[in-house]
Amino acid sequence: MDYALPDLPETIWIDTHCHLYLEPFQHDLHEVIARAQSRGVGMLIVPGIDLETSQAAVALSEHYPTVFAAVGVHPNYATSWNSRTLAELRALCTHSKVVAIGEIGLDYYRNYAPPELQQAILTAQLNLAAERGLPVILHQRASFQDLQRIIGQWVESLHFSHASAKPSMGVFHAFEGDLDEMTWITRLGFCLGLAGSITYRTHERTQAIIQNMPLEMLVLETDSPYLTPIPYRGKRNEPSNLVLVAEKICALRDIPLKELACITSTNATRLFNLPQYWSLL
Numbered sequence: 001m002d003y004a005l006p007d008l009p010e011t012i013w014i015d016t017h018c019h020l021y022l023e024p025f026q027h028d029l030h031e032v033i034a035r036a037q038s039r040g041v042g043m044l045i046v047p048g049i050d051l052e053t054s055q056a057a058v059a060l061s062e063h064y065p066t067v068f069a070a071v072g073v074h075p076n077y078a079t080s081w082n083s084r085t086l087a088e089l090r091a092l093c094t095h096s097k098v099v100a101i102g103e104i105g106l107d108y109y110r111n112y113a114p115p116e117l118q119q120a121i122l123t124a125q126l127n128l129a130a131e132r133g134l135p136v137i138l139h140q141r142a143s144f145q146d147l148q149r150i151i152g153q154w155v156e157s158l159h160f161s162h163a164s165a166k167p168s169m170g171v172f173h174a175f176e177g178d179l180d181e182m183t184w185i186t187r188l189g190f191c192l193g194l195a196g197s198i199t200y201r202t203h204e205r206t207q208a209i210i211q212n213m214p215l216e217m218l219v220l221e222t223d224s225p226y227l228t229p230i231p232y233r234g235k236r237n238e239p240s241n242l243v244l245v246a247e248k249i250c251a252l253r254d255i256p257l258k259e260l261a262c263i264t265s266t267n268a269t270r271l272f273n274l275p276q277y278w279s280l281l
């Protein structure tokens with residue numbers, strides 16, 4: 001394989017998506033972060049789901065050197081959006097540990113907010129990401145066609161002078177789509193985030209697709225406290241379980257863990273413009 005292996009500690013993993021401000025972590029967050037660290041999950045990205053949790057994510061990033069924040073309003077919380085939300089998010093973006101706009105997107109499965117409202121706040125937040133030069137963390141459920149149209153138009157509006165000048169624009173988090181979706185996403189320059197759901201027996205299609213995924217577009221995540229991998233399904237998920245997601249991918253691709261750690265940590269570092277792990281210690 002002709003992928004240049006960079007100079008990173010070989011077993012450092014990056015959990016690119018965990019909601020550590022939620023209630024299940026209220027009593028033992030310190031232990032959760034220490035346990036992740038002890039298993040090599042060295043950096044964590046915490047995305048907000050509304051303004052309040054975005055502020056909480058930033059506060060966590062101030063407290064823990066290895067935690068980074070993303071700020072945004074999730075489509076399921078679209079009705080929390082008001083005339084001040086965009087300005088508040090814009091102010092949060094100036095924080096040095098805010099590395100992305102997210103979690104944003106469309107969710108027609110839960111349908112907690114009208115699709116028109118979801119689309120309007122998604123577009124507002126995509127424009128904020130472009131303005132700030134930040135990548136986006138995208139959530140999608142039963143809404144791929146509309147998301148594809150909106151993201152396609154957004155990328156076109158960014159006017160890259162040359163295809164190779166395209167920066168890393170974002171990630172489709174907890175990807176469970178089909179081969180056509182995977183191909184469209186990666187050709188557009190977006191990463192695919194893989195979570196614990198890939199370990200479920202019902203996810204054979206995703207497991208087959210993983211065998212064809214371009215490794216340079218792959219990042220790992222837990223989506224803690226959700227999507228707990230096998231064999232802990234049913235319990236609270238936490239970042240230390242990222243290694244179980246990695247082991248499943250390595251089994252499907254027949255590559256060593258060290259290689260996957262190196263590749264996915266490099267991808268996440270590039271996508272979110274993260275510092276080198278050793279510089280945080």
Ligand SMILES: [Zn+2]
Pocket residue numbers: 017019047103223
């Ligand atoms: Zn999430």
